[in-house]
Amino acid sequence: MIGRSPFLVPTFNLSSKFLVFKVELMKIAPLNNYTLENLKASVDRPQYALSETSSAIVHFGAGNFHRAHQAVYCDTLLNKGESQWGITGVSLRSSTMRDNLTSQDYLYTLAILGDETRYRVIGAIKNILVGPEDPQAVVEKVADDKTQLVTTTITEKGYYLSDGVIDQSHPDIVNDINSLAIPVTVYGFIAAALIKRGKDNAAPLTVLCCDNMHAGGQRLKDGVNLLLELHSEETLSWVAKNVAFSSSMVDRVTPSTDQSLIDVVAQDAGLLDNAPVSAEPFTQWIIEDNFAGKKPPFEQAGALFVSDIAPFEKVKLRFLNAGHTMLSALGYLAGDRYIHEALQRQPLALFTEQALKRNVMPVTSVPESVNGEVYIDDVLQRFRNSRLPYGVLQVGTDSSQKIQQRLFPSVDDALSNSKEYAYLAFALAAWVCFVRKAVINEDLNDPLSHDFAQCIDEHVNNDVHNFLKLAGASKFNFFSDSEFMASVDDCYTNINNVGAEQAISEFLTL
Numbered sequence: 001m002i003g004r005s006p007f008l009v010p011t012f013n014l015s016s017k018f019l020v021f022k023v024e025l026m027k028i029a030p031l032n033n034y035t036l037e038n039l040k041a042s043v044d045r046p047q048y049a050l051s052e053t054s055s056a057i058v059h060f061g062a063g064n065f066h067r068a069h070q071a072v073y074c075d076t077l078l079n080k081g082e083s084q085w086g087i088t089g090v091s092l093r094s095s096t097m098r099d100n101l102t103s104q105d106y107l108y109t110l111a112i113l114g115d116e117t118r119y120r121v122i123g124a125i126k127n128i129l130v131g132p133e134d135p136q137a138v139v140e141k142v143a144d145d146k147t148q149l150v151t152t153t154i155t156e157k158g159y160y161l162s163d164g165v166i167d168q169s170h171p172d173i174v175n176d177i178n179s180l181a182i183p184v185t186v187y188g189f190i191a192a193a194l195i196k197r198g199k200d201n202a203a204p205l206t207v208l209c210c211d212n213m214h215a216g217g218q219r220l221k222d223g224v225n226l227l228l229e230l231h232s233e234e235t236l237s238w239v240a241k242n243v244a245f246s247s248s249m250v251d252r253v254t255p256s257t258d259q260s261l262i263d264v265v266a267q268d269a270g271l272l273d274n275a276p277v278s279a280e281p282f283t284q285w286i287i288e289d290n291f292a293g294k295k296p297p298f299e300q301a302g303a304l305f306v307s308d309i310a311p312f313e314k315v316k317l318r319f320l321n322a323g324h325t326m327l328s329a330l331g332y333l334a335g336d337r338y339i340h341e342a343l344q345r346q347p348l349a350l351f352t353e354q355a356l357k358r359n360v361m362p363v364t365s366v367p368e369s370v371n372g373e374v375y376i377d378d379v380l381q382r383f384r385n386s387r388l389p390y391g392v393l394q395v396g397t398d399s400s401q402k403i404q405q406r407l408f409p410s411v412d413d414a415l416s417n418s419k420e421y422a423y424l425a426f427a428l429a430a431w432v433c434f435v436r437k438a439v440i441n442e443d444l445n446d447p448l449s450h451d452f453a454q455c456i457d458e459h460v461n462n463d464v465h466n467f468l469k470l471a472g473a474s475k476f477n478f479f480s481d482s483e484f485m486a487s488v489d490d491c492y493t494n495i496n497n498v499g500a501e502q503a504i505s506e507f508l509t510l
Contacts, residue, residue: 031121031271033105039121040270043109046123047079050105055086055126057296058142060186061153062089062097062128068110068254068279070151070210074124076301084148085296089128090138092154092186098128100275109265109276113387119269131189135182142193145202148294152220153210153250154186159219166223180231187223191231194224198238204293206244210285212251214313217288221245244292249309249316251284253388280388282378286312304369311367318364319356319372320379322406326352326427327383328395329434332443333500339383339390347504353380354508355423362420363413396434397445400452400471403431411478425484426507429491430500432467464492 029035077085106125112118129138160170176188183189209216228235265276289305331342343349356376366372414421438444439452448470455466473479495503
């Protein structure tokens with residue numbers, strides 16, 4: 001049985017070659033539960049019947065990252081016979097994902113872009129609800145006694161934070177403060193559902209943040225409790241005994257989906273998928289082991305449960321994110337467009353590797369389950385994947401904010417522990433050079449772009465001091481260390497005199 005079949009109507013003002021391709025696509029059956037048998041043999045597919053699975057998970061933010069990450073872990077559990085760990089997705093904004101997946105029985109194709117492309121059809125998503133269309137349906141699903149876990153990938157914007165606390169003046173937060181009859185925010189939906197669960201004395205529930213933000217579980221707890229204090233104080237005591245708010249750290253590069261991916265998947269997999277998603281081979285999920293009710297056995301799918309995720313967050317910030325920042329600055333200065341191109345320059349690749357291994361790793365508490373050197377090698381190998389190109393300017397976006405977490409703490413730790421810091425001094429100098437060049441070329445995407453430009457326009461001396469101060473360096477001890485700052489100045493002068501690549505080569509031979 002072929003099932004539902006959309007018709008693609010050719011547009012006759014297209015080139016003949018493209019028209020032929022579109023006509024060929026018309027012959028390809030659409031992806032859905034009835035056509036799985038038509039997938040090419042090379043494509044992995046669900047080893048379970050969709051009708052025999054249920055969703056004990058409600059996930060807010062059913063976008064590409066979730067579909068390439070958490071949903072894949074759930075799909076693996078379903079393949080192992082853990083049939084309750086399907087997902088009901090929730091969109092807090094658009095109906096696009098729901099509309100794309102409904103006719104496909106919520107099946108979609110994951111393209112894993114490594115040396116070769118591998119395909120896997122994921123069936124973990126059972127349904128997607130759209131909050132603005134039917135908010136009560138979302139509340140009812142979270143309140144359902146069968147729901148064991150609520151998860152979120154809504155990006156930092158979805159938490160409505162201002163200086164680390166919830167912005168109670170934001171219109172969406174104001175809406176939920178005034179009434180939970182029609183919730184708008186993730187806090188509102190969860191709070192409204194917990195009021196109902198508390199009245200029904202429903203099963204315990206875990207709320208798990210799957211966004212990369214420090215103490216994400218606590219942020220969710222703060223927002224929910226804020227609303228419960230206003231709307232249902234009696235629910236707070238039930239929540240304290242029956243609900244856990246936990247954090248996690250996630251990692252997988254997931255590009256946006258475009259028409260070219262849709263076309264390639266249709267040709268390679270053999271079925272027409274309106275919403276495929278692509279990702280790198282690497283995937284990581286570190287989960288705080290703090291659950292109130294039944295815990296999905298995500299360790300069977302490769303996730304790691306830990307008592308404290310903070311050390312893992314620090315490793316990612318200091319190795320992966322810091323490495324990205326270094327290569328972004330150095331690659332831009334060397335004239336590269338992408339990070340993988342920068343890594344093709346042997347001096348830049350060696351400098352980044354040695355900076356992380358010699359200066360950062362000795363002052364970073366690496367968890368016992370992580371081999372620091374192997375982690376760094378794996379990170380650089382991931383960055384070399386030209387199938388998933390990172391633009392140097394894309395990585396350099398908002399760098400004045402990111403550098404405060406990615407590099408500055410390592411410098412302070414190196415100085416306070418009398419460890420080697422020469423690579424870090426060079427990295428900071430390169431960042432200052434990057435900012436100056438990007439401002440002059442009008443390439444810099446940064447909240448402080450105007451401030452940096454003003455320093456240059458006013459011919460203010462000492463770019464190193466002024467640019468680092470604008471980026472918040474004065475809050476760190478290294479900024480008042482004359483010896484360290486002199487080292488940064490020297491590196492900055494040499495980069496300007498001979499260029500980044502030559503300056504690195506000279507640095508590496510010292």
